[in-house]
Amino acid sequence: xxxxxxxxxxxxxxxxxQTLVSLxxxxxxxxxxLAVSSLMRGSEQDFIKRLVDNSPHITVSDEVRRPRTQPxxxxxxxxxxxxxxxxxxxxxxxxxxxxxxxxxxxxxxGVRVAPVLIGSAVLTxxxxxxxxxxxxxxxxxxxxxxxxxxKMVEGSLDALDVNPNxxxxxxGLAEKFNLGLxxxxxxxxxxxxxxxxxxxxxxxxxxxxVDETQTFTLLKRAQVMFERPNRVNRFLIQLDDAYAxxxxxxxxxxxxxxxxxxxxxxxxxxxxxxxxxNIIMYSVVSAILIVASxxxxxxxxxxxxxxxxxxxILKSMGFxxxxxxxxxxxxxxxxxxxxxxxxxxxxxxxMHALSQVQIKPPGVSEQVFLPIWWGAQQFxxxxxxxxxxxxxxxxxxxxxxxxxxxxEILRGAA
Amino acid sequence: xxAVLRAEHLVRILPGEVPVTLVKDVSLAIEHGEFICIMGPxxxxxxxxxxxxxxxxxxxxxxxxxxxxxxxxxxxxxxxxRRLEKLGFVFQFHFLLAEFSVLDNVTLPIRRLGRLDxxxxxxxxxxxxxxxxxxxxxxxxxxxxxGGQRQRVAIARALANDPLILLADxxxxxxxxxxxxxxxxxxxDLAHExxxxxxxxxxxxxxxxxxxRRIGIVDGRIDADWRAV
Numbered sequence: 001x002x003x004x005x006x007x008x009x010x011x012x013x014x015x016x017x018q019t020l021v022s023l024x025x026x027x028x029x030x031x032x033x034l035a036v037s038s039l040m041r042g043s044e045q046d047f048i049k050r051l052v053d054n055s056p057h058i059t060v061s062d063e064v065r066r067p068r069t070q071p072x073x074x075x076x077x078x079x080x081x082x083x084x085x086x087x088x089x090x091x092x093x094x095x096x097x098x099x100x101x102x103x104x105x106x107x108x109x110g111v112r113v114a115p116v117l118i119g120s121a122v123l124t125x126x127x128x129x130x131x132x133x134x135x136x137x138x139x140x141x142x143x144x145x146x147x148x149x150x151k152m153v154e155g156s157l158d159a160l161d162v163n164p165n166x167x168x169x170x171x172g173l174a175e176k177f178n179l180g181l182x183x184x185x186x187x188x189x190x191x192x193x194x195x196x197x198x199x200x201x202x203x204x205x206x207x208x209x210v211d212e213t214q215t216f217t218l219l220k221r222a223q224v225m226f227e228r229p230n231r232v233n234r235f236l237i238q239l240d241d242a243y244a245x246x247x248x249x250x251x252x253x254x255x256x257x258x259x260x261x262x263x264x265x266x267x268x269x270x271x272x273x274x275x276x277x278n279i280i281m282y283s284v285v286s287a288i289l290i291v292a293s294x295x296x297x298x299x300x301x302x303x304x305x306x307x308x309x310x311x312x313i314l315k316s317m318g319f320x321x322x323x324x325x326x327x328x329x330x331x332x333x334x335x336x337x338x339x340x341x342x343x344x345x346x347x348x349x350x351m352h353a354l355s356q357v358q359i360k361p362p363g364v365s366e367q368v369f370l371p372i373w374w375g376a377q378q379f380x381x382x383x384x385x386x387x388x389x390x391x392x393x394x395x396x397x398x399x400x401x402x403x404x405x406x407x408e409i410l411r412g413a414a
Numbered sequence: 415x416x417a418v419l420r421a422e423h424l425v426r427i428l429p430g431e432v433p434v435t436l437v438k439d440v441s442l443a444i445e446h447g448e449f450i451c452i453m454g455p456x457x458x459x460x461x462x463x464x465x466x467x468x469x470x471x472x473x474x475x476x477x478x479x480x481x482x483x484x485x486x487x488x489x490x491x492x493x494x495x496r497r498l499e500k501l502g503f504v505f506q507f508h509f510l511l512a513e514f515s516v517l518d519n520v521t522l523p524i525r526r527l528g529r530l531d532x533x534x535x536x537x538x539x540x541x542x543x544x545x546x547x548x549x550x551x552x553x554x555x556x557x558x559x560x561g562g563q564r565q566r567v568a569i570a571r572a573l574a575n576d577p578l579i580l581l582a583d584x585x586x587x588x589x590x591x592x593x594x595x596x597x598x599x600x601x602x603d604l605a606h607e608x609x610x611x612x613x614x615x616x617x618x619x620x621x622x623x624x625x626x627r628r629i630g631i632v633d634g635r636i637d638a639d640w641r642a643v
Contacts, residue, residue: 003522003525003526006518007511010511010513010514011513013513014512014513309509310509310511310512312509313505313509313511314522315494316468316470316497316503317497317498317503317522317523317526317571318494318495318496318497318498318499318501318523318526318527319494319498319526320490320491320494321490321491322491323526406470407465407470407471410461410465410470410505410583411461
C-alpha cells in the first residue's frame with residue numbers, strides 16, 4: 001500500500017465517529033440523488049412516452065414550408081433578385097401522388113405509415129348538431145401508427161372494413177348525443193354531402209377533446225364525402241426509434257417536399273420545460289451532496305489541525321508538500337468511494353421501494369406505479385458528483401496541510 | 415578529511431514588524447564521523463542553527479554545503495529529497511506517529527524513499543530496532559513505550575535511510591538521567607563505531623562532555639569552538 005494512503009487510512013480510523021458522520025452524509029446524498037433523479041427521469045420518460053405514443057412520431061401534411069423558387073431566381077442564381085410577397089402554396093386538394101410517396105416512405109426501414117384524409121364534418125342526431133373532425137383511415141395501417149385500437153371500449157376499427165357506412169366515435173360524443181353502438185346518425189361534410197352512418201365502435205382516450213371531437217371512417221368513404229377521390233392530406237408515421245423522428249422527418253421532407261413535422265419539433269415547448277425541470281431537480285439533489293461535502297471539509301480540517309505535529313515530522317523526514325496533500329486528498333477519495341458504494345446500494349433500495357408505490361390518476365382504471373428509470377447513467381452521475389464534491393471538500397484542508405512549515409511547528413513545540 | 419557539512423556566513427532573520435535575528439553570521443565545517451554538541455542558553459539560536467544545517471529552514475543569507483553539494487537556491491522539494499536521503503532528525507519530543515506501530519514508524523522514511531521493497535524495509539527496520547535494543551517493542555504503539563524507548567525508536571527512524579548525518583535537537587531534554595545516559599551513549603557509538611556524523615543541540619553539560627567537539631552559541635554567534643583531546 002502506498003505510504004500516503006496508509007497514513008490517510010490511519011487518520012480516518014483514528015477519528016471513527018467523525019468519519020462515520022461524514023460518510024453518512026455522502027451515503028444519504030448519493031442515495032437521495034439517485035432515488036430522486038431516477039424518479040424524475042422516470043417520470044420524464046413516462047411523460048415523453050405518453051406524448052409520443054398518443055400522437056404520431058411524424059405527421060406529413062399537404063403543406064409546403066417555403067414558396068417555390070421563382071423562374072427569375074433560377075435563371076439568375078447569383079443575381080440580386082428579390083421577389084416580395086410570395087406565399088407558400090397550400091395544397092388544398094391534398095398530397096399529390098400520395099401512393100408513390102407512400103411507397104417511398106414505406107421503404108424506409110423501421111417506419112410504419114398510415115395515409116389519412118382529414119376534414120371537418122357536422123354530426124346530427126335527434127336534432128342535435130356537433131362539429132367534429134372526420135378522419136378517413138385504412139384500419140389495417142391505422143392500427144400500426146395509432147393507439148386508438150387499444151382505446152376502443154366497444155366495437156373495433158376493423159368493423160369499418162365490414163360496414164363501409166360505419167363510423168367510430170369517442171365516448172364523449174356518444175354521451176353528448178346519448179347514443180350507443182349500432183345507432184345511426186347523419187354526417188354532413190363541408191362540401192354539403194350528407195350520409196347516414198352507423199356507429200360501429202366507441203373509444204375512450206381519457207383526453208376529453210379527443211373523445212368529443214374525433215371520428216373515424218373508412219378512407220374511401222371520406223374521399224367520397226369530401227369530394228377528393230384518390231387523395232389524402234396526412235401521412236401519420238410511427239417509428240421503431242422515436243428519438244430518430246427529427247432526422248427521419250427531415251429525410252422525408254427532403255424526399256417528397258411535403259411538410260413533415262416530427263413530435264420533437266411539435267413539442268419543443270414541452271421538451272424545453274423538461275430541460276428546465278431537470279436543471280432544477282439536479283441542483284436540488286446536488287445540494288444534498290454539497291452539504292455533505294461540508295461535513296467532509298470539517299472533518300479533514302480538524303484532522304489537519306490535530307495532526308500538524310505529524311505533518312511537520314513527515315516533512316522534516318523528507319516528505320514533500322505534494323505527499324502531504326495527497327494524504328488528505330486520499331482521505332476525501334476514501335470517504336467518497338465508500339460513501340458512494342453504500343449510497344448506491346441504499347439508493348437502489350429506495351428506488352425499488354418507490355417503484356412499488358401505486359398511484360391512481362383520475363380516470364385511469366389500470367394499476368399505475370411510480371415510474372423509476374434504472375439507467376446506468378444515473379448511477380454513474382451520482383458517483384461522479386459525490387466523488388467530485390468529496391475531492392473538492394478535501395482539497396482545501398489538503399492544501400493547508402501541504403503548507404505546514406515544519407520549523408514553525410518545531411519551534412512552537414520546543 | 416573533507417567537511418561533510420559546511421556553512422558560510424549563515425544569517426537567519428525572522429521577518430516581522432520587529433525582525434528577529436536568530437543566527438548571525440555563522441561559519442563552520444563539520445567533519446565526517448564527528449560527534450558535535452552545539453550548546454548555549456535558551457533562545458541563543460542553537461536550534462535555529464540546527465534547522466539551517468539540517469536544510470529544514472532556509473537562511474536569509476549565507477550558504478550551506480551538504481556532502482560537497484551547495485544547497486543555495488534549492489526548492490522545497492529538492493531540500494526534502496536531501497533530508498530524506500542524507501539526514502536524520504531526532505527531536506526533544508519523540509514525534510512518533512501515534513497510530514503507527516513502532517516498526518511502521520521506523521519504516522516510514524524507507525517506504526517514502528522507495529528503494530527497498532516492503533519485506534526488505536521491514537527487515538531493515540527490525541535490524542535498526544535490534545541495534546537500539548527495542549526490537550521487542552516493534553509491534554507496540556508509541557503510547558505503550560517509556561520515554562527512553564520512544565527516543566530510541568525515534569533514533570532508529572532517523573537512521574532508517576542510512577543518513578550521513580544525524581541531527582538531534584535536545585535529544586535528552588525530556589528524559590530522566592538514566593534514559594538520557596543511554597541515548598547519549600547510543601549517539602556517541604553511532605559516531606565512533608558506525609562512522610555517522612552526529613550534531614546535537616543540548617544544554618545538558620553531561621551530554622556535552624561526551625562530545626568530540628563543542629560549539630558554544632551566544633546571541634546567534636559562535637562564542638566558542640573546542641575539541642576534546
